Amino acid sequence: MADVRMKGFKNRLKFDEVFKVIDSIIKPLAPEKVSLDSSLGRILYEDITSGVNVPYFDRSAVDGYAVKAEDTYGASLYNPLHLTVVGESCAGKKKLHIKKGEAVRIMTGGMMPDGADSCIMAEYTEEKDMILSIHKPLSIHENVSLVGEDIKKGSLILPKGRVIRPPDIGVLASVQKKEVTVSRKPRISLIITGSELASIGETPKDGKIIDSNSHLLTGLIQDSSALITSTKIIPDDYEKIKNAILSSDADILLVTGGTSCGKKDYAPLIVSEIGKLLVHGVAMKPGGPFGLGIISEKPVFLLPGNPLAVCVIYDFFVSYALGQMQGAKNETRAASGTLTKKVPSSAGRTDIYRVFYHDDLVDPQRAGGASILSSMVRSNAYLVIPENIEGYEEGEKVQVRLFR
């Protein structure tokens, strides 16, 4: 019990350095094809270029009439010009043709007839007995979307690494992608350790506590592009933890734990014995007792047992690793606002505050005890205070990182 670890970490890694360690051990996952309708949130494994022009025909941008612009020159409310209506542009029917002095009815998106070069909005016309009176002159291509105006054939639509959002799906449909190649989802093993853990429904006593981390992580992972392959809840037992780690067939392991009974923290020991322990202790709060290693080329994340640290470590390190495994380009989730309170921070340590960002204001939400998640519940963003800064003053402008 009174071993060196109990007295704190000798050398804590800097917060920023952890990302470099992650970069050094992450291996990209293989691609897979998924249908467009199940691609939301997945990460593109290929550049998407369009094989088609959108639109592939000149189309009207208004409800009205397709005409020759030259037939409208000089038209006004006091000097209407007159054209003959020769038909309607109709999706699925053969393309029409107009000659000088003729017009074709057309709706927004309708295919321009041959010979027409502009469209007049119905508001500036009167139609009676197939004769159209025009009150306004047009210029060539006025109110017409030309071939390829939305998307040009051969152009890059979405780059590799893009996290697919709903509008992307609309665009992918319009360029006729029925399926897309995305990175396979990382498979995650959860190993929740702690002899003190009881399950919901049990009545905990003698210092036992309810395991919340398995549920918390389930929620966090559901919000990510990733899958849980197994969740094991294990007492502080060297052999049992080692077996759980060795028997995992996932791409990445998350081990949480744990307040033990004067025994060693087994997980870092096991990782260093059967793999390589690359990080143990980070100069950050919360989450300082974080560890990261690699066993048989699989990253193993060691998360402190307190749920607040689990949230922070997941949101900063694990989600970064999951994104990198899938080749994700970083998303911007930064917003800026004015601090409503002073936030102190220790030099030499990265402090991560939970804040409620609203109306251009950044309200820090303080947590009382170590394991309090309630500051997360009240917050919608993180405020990261880098190690070289000793806090921010009330009224200072700061950048926050919004929760997903």
Place this chain on the structure above:
Amino acid sequence: MADVRMKGFKNRLKFDEVFKVIDSIIKPLAPEKVSLDSSLGRILYEDITSGVNVPYFDRSAVDGYAVKAEDTYGASLYNPLHLTVVGESCAGKKKLHIKKGEAVRIMTGGMMPDGADSCIMAEYTEEKDMILSIHKPLSIHENVSLVGEDIKKGSLILPKGRVIRPPDIGVLASVQKKEVTVSRKPRISLIITGSELASIGETPKDGKIIDSNSHLLTGLIQDSSALITSTKIIPDDYEKIKNAILSSDADILLVTGGTSCGKKDYAPLIVSEIGKLLVHGVAMKPGGPFGLGIISEKPVFLLPGNPLAVCVIYDFFVSYALGQMQGAKNETRAASGTLTKKVPSSAGRTDIYRVFYHDDLVDPQRAGGASILSSMVRSNAYLVIPENIEGYEEGEKVQVRLFR
């Protein structure tokens, strides 16, 4: 074709008024119980109060020793005081007891022994042969989390209407909620209309275009707490659209469409015939040709066929309605920044720009053609310019609404 609708809407409703109409027709959905692990993104139908104290015992906030504070008064590095170590606090074992002059080893989260009132960090101690040297005085309750410090029995944890996020799941677990009562998810019928529509895989010709709206809406709805019960793609045919509307058993109908062949827009007509058409035409861009009605108490949303309008109408009106049906309290998704370009807007109309918000800057993304989704793809937020404002200048501070 040359009917009144082709000439635009006589009376366009104001953007803000649409929300009031939605409020007037939305009926709350029934509750259902779901397991904690499947509650992410669902909306609480009940106030959650805690039936327990968390922690339910006084616990240590540090790794070290539980002691009596009075035994430490006067201790320093030059004047260490000595205590006898009488055991270790162990989850699952009976609670220990200390007398004056005694200490118990304890880890963070460990149960305080009876008689102890404070904890000393291991860093300020030396232990040898069960004798503990203490280098620092403590005050009463120092480094101790008292019963109920995280969560007090009977206190409100999460309010009715809360959209459940991952940290909430952690907190719910810690107060032993195995399941929660949430609103049932709204069931949605999608009716995609347009004789011009072809499916992905077909080679569209003669002005036909690929249906992207069914896929776009599938993505948008997957990102919401809602379910699609059916998706029908229907030509511009009065009877077929009417039958599709009448045969829906969903809670809410979304009808998109559509550029027709000089025929009327059937959906508004059908809604006004067999139900009540409450909104037809809104003073907004994009999305102006929006309609909203009610048939047999079910809201029917009529979305213009262009995908950009579908996105905007969904994100502002449909998602609001889905939230209200589930009793959701509004989430704050506003951020503020400085405009990098002037954005013009017509008085009397609400203009909704797509913007890329980053580093405190708001970059408007202009769309060329009416149906261009690419401005959505390049954006991560909306900038709403109210009808009484004629745009914003470059350098102005504006609020944006972040995409989900």
